[in-house]
Amino acid sequence: DARVTQTPRHKVTEMGQEVTMRCQPILGHNTVFWYRQTMMQGLELLAYFRNRAPLDDSGMPKDRFSAEMPDATLATLKIQPSEPRDSAVYFCASGLGVAMNSPLHFGNGTRLTVT
Amino acid sequence: RKEVEQDPGPFNVPEGATVAFNCTYSNSASQSFFWYRQDCRKEPKLLMSVYSSGNEDGRFTAQLNRASQYISLLIRDSKLSDSATYLCVVMAGRGSTLGRLYFGRGTQLTVWP
Numbered sequence: 001d002a003r004v005t006q007t008p009r010h011k012v013t014e015m016g017q018e019v020t021m022r023c024q025p026i027l028g029h030n031t032v033f034w035y036r037q038t039m040m041q042g043l044e045l046l047a048y049f050r051n052r053a054p055l056d057d058s059g060m061p062k063d064r065f066s067a068e069m070p071d072a073t074l075a076t077l078k079i080q081p082s083e084p085r086d087s088a089v090y091f092c093a094s095g096l097g098v099a100m101n102s103p104l105h106f107g108n109g110t111r112l113t114v115t
Numbered sequence: 116r117k118e119v120e121q122d123p124g125p126f127n128v129p130e131g132a133t134v135a136f137n138c139t140y141s142n143s144a145s146q147s148f149f150w151y152r153q154d155c156r157k158e159p160k161l162l163m164s165v166y167s168s169g170n171e172d173g174r175f176t177a178q179l180n181r182a183s184q185y186i187s188l189l190i191r192d193s194k195l196s197d198s199a200t201y202l203c204v205v206m207a208g209r210g211s212t213l214g215r216l217y218f219g220r221g222t223q224l225t226v227w228p
Contacts, residue, residue, distance in 0.1 A: 031214060042220040043159070043202070056215060091158055097214055103149050103204075104216060106158035 002026045006092050006107035014115055018080040021110045024073055025094030032075045033104060034060075034067055035091040043091070049075065050097060082114045118142060121203050121219035128226055132193045136222045138186040138203030146208030148179055150188050153200045153221065162188075162201070193226045200224070 005024040013019055025032050034046040047057040047067035057067060064083070069075045079086055089109045096102035121138045128134050140148075148165035163170065165177040165186055176189040186203055203219040 033216070035218075043218040045215070045217075048215055050214065103147075103151075103161045103164060106160070109158050 002105075004092055004094050004105050004107035006090075006110055008110055009108060010111045010113075012113045012115065013082055015083055016081045017114075018078065019082045019086075019112060019114075021077045021090050021092075021112075023075040023077075023092030023094075023107055025075065025092070026105055027073070029094035029096055029105075031095045031097045031104075032069060033093045033095075034075070034077050035093065036088045037091060037109075038088045046077065046090075079112075082112075084114045087112055087114050117219075118217035119203055119205050119219040121222050123220055123222060125223040125225060128193055128224070130193055130195060130226055130228055132226075133189065133191050134193060134224065135190075136188045136201055136203075136224075138188075138219055140184050140186070140203075140205045140217070142205070142207060143181075143184060144208040145184075145205045147206035148177075148186050149204040149206075149216075150175075150177060150186075151202040151204055151218075153202060155199075159202055159218075190224075193224075195226050195228060198224055198226045 007022045030051050032049040035043045037043050046060040048055045052069040066078045089111050091109045093104035093106045095104045150162040151159040152162045153159040163172050165179045169178045174191045178187045200221040200223050202221045205217045207215045
């Protein structure tokens with residue numbers, strides 16, 4: 001079964017440190033999403049790529065967050081500097097895009113704790 | 116107004132009960148609809164897509180009413196293993212948000228013995 005792979009699974013860091021989360025989408029998928037989930041806010045969209053091009057990152061705090069797709073097999077989400085309020089579970093998801101009317105497949109998530 | 120609205124629950128039902136969840140969406144151009152299930156501390160997983168004519172998968176039935184912009188999920192003969200949060204998901208159908216998925220906050224279900 002093809003899966004979206006995220007690393008690391010858990011990350012504990014101190015405020016001010018840089019955090020990089022990685023995602024390997026399912027081979028052949030051309031859309032990649034980054035979501036953040038907290039108890040208070042539910043699932044929030046941070047960034048959305050289609051064919052490696054960023055389409056929507058309006059949900060992402062631009063001053064500290066950045067998302068990239070260096071190639072079709074890797075998506076990254078970086079926080080610099082991290083803050084305690086960034087503590088959440090970060091999910092990456094990939095899909096076949098609009099043309100295939102396809103749902104998203106989620107990775108296991110990165111559980112981030114910023115102290 | 117949020118793109119997708121769901122009753123957060125919680126719904127607490129006994130085994131064997133029938134339970135229904137509802138969801139409304141605000142964008143009439145939305146083109147695809149899904150129900151996801153999320154277990155505690157796990158990632159969301161696709162439960163089923165929702166088709167215009169309604170569709171059934173075992174004990175689960177999904178309905179779509181485009182005129183009222185309303186989606187439902189019916190679970191018959193509830194099992195303990197159905198306990199989870201159910202997320203209503205809508206895909207935008209046009210413009211700059213084409214292909215973007217909007218998630219509801221989820222409806223929490225607990226099935227007790």
